[in-house]
Amino acid sequence: MTDAATRDDARKPAQVEAPLLRVSRLNKSYPTPQGPVAVLKGVDLTLARGESVALMGESGSGKSTLLHLVGGLDQADDGEIVIDGVDVTWLSDTGRAALRRETLAVVFQQFNLIPSLNLQANVAFQARLAGRFDPAWTDELIHRLKLQDLLERYPEQLSGGQQQRAAIGRALAVRPRLLLADEPTGNLDEATADDFMALALDVVAATGCAFLMVTHSERLAARLQRQVRLSAGQVRLSAGVINQP
Ligand SMILES: Nc1ncnc2c1ncn2[C@@H]1O[C@H](COP(=O)(O)OP(=O)(O)OP(=O)(O)O)[C@@H](O)[C@H]1O
Numbered sequence: 506m507t508d509a510a511t512r513d514d515a516r517k518p519a520q521v522e523a524p525l526l527r528v529s530r531l532n533k534s535y536p537t538p539q540g541p542v543a544v545l546k547g548v549d550l551t552l553a554r555g556e557s558v559a560l561m562g563e564s565g566s567g568k569s570t571l572l573h574l575v576g577g578l579d580q581a582d583d584g585e586i587v588i589d590g591v592d593v594t595w596l597s598d599t600g601r602a603a604l605r606r607e608t609l610a611v612v613f614q615q616f617n618l619i620p621s622l623n624l625q626a627n628v629a630f631q632a633r634l635a636g637r638f639d640p641a642w643t644d645e646l647i648h649r650l651k652l653q654d655l656l657e658r659y660p661e662q663l664s665g666g667q668q669q670r671a672a673i674g675r676a677l678a679v680r681p682r683l684l685l686a687d688e689p690t691g692n693l694d695e696a697t698a699d700d701f702m703a704l705a706l707d708v709v710a711a712t713g714c715a716f717l718m719v720t721h722s723e724r725l726a727a728r729l730q731r732q733v734r735l736s737a738g739q740v741r742l743s744a745g746v747i748n749q750p
Contacts, residue, residue, distance in 0.1 A: 531584035546738030559726030562735035577601035610676035666697040
């Protein structure tokens, strides 16, 4: 590099990469017979590209609520959600459906596989719907998730762990920029949950997508890069912070 180029670089402001997800001052309350109950009270949360974060907190603290708002499954009362530079806070139903199709993927505790489709068709389903089915990538995912011998089976013929691997395969087949998971290991025993996490993190790292996972398990949370806790309606750094960036 020439001296002139070095001087030019020195004058440029440092390039700070925009976060993949930025949640600011997010508020959400639910109507109840006793009046509205505030669940999220000014939540702030940022995820970098490729970052994996565990979202923890007591039962009823609002973890699923936050995940649903970020995932476009529900609408906030106030605040801002920006995904990959796009403000998605006030999208219409159609806009939110497009967001779910094109930018992010959500994995739920109940798997939500389609009973009438075999495993292969289930894994490909969302990618086909989004017009982004890539046979080579889907095949790679199936092998990485160790599902290749189960392709013809229907969901009712699969164990919980196998269904969960299929659900994460289906989510990643669309190559989401953001993967959201709500207690994805909630129905699995400890050893199967550990296996699932190892595979999921491996595949998430291979795609470079950001990963936000709700979990009650300190043990599983410790495997993610960062842990945050919802408490009194706000996100706080986890008390037992293990892997701060
Ligand atoms: N549709 C709704 N109407 C009214 N209240 C709701 C609704 N959905 C959730 N809540 C309430 O909002 C609060 C937060 O619920 P949420 O499911 O987000 O908590 P959570 O942290 O995910 O809990 P858990 O760990 O038990 O799954 C709870 O008090 C819940 O009862």
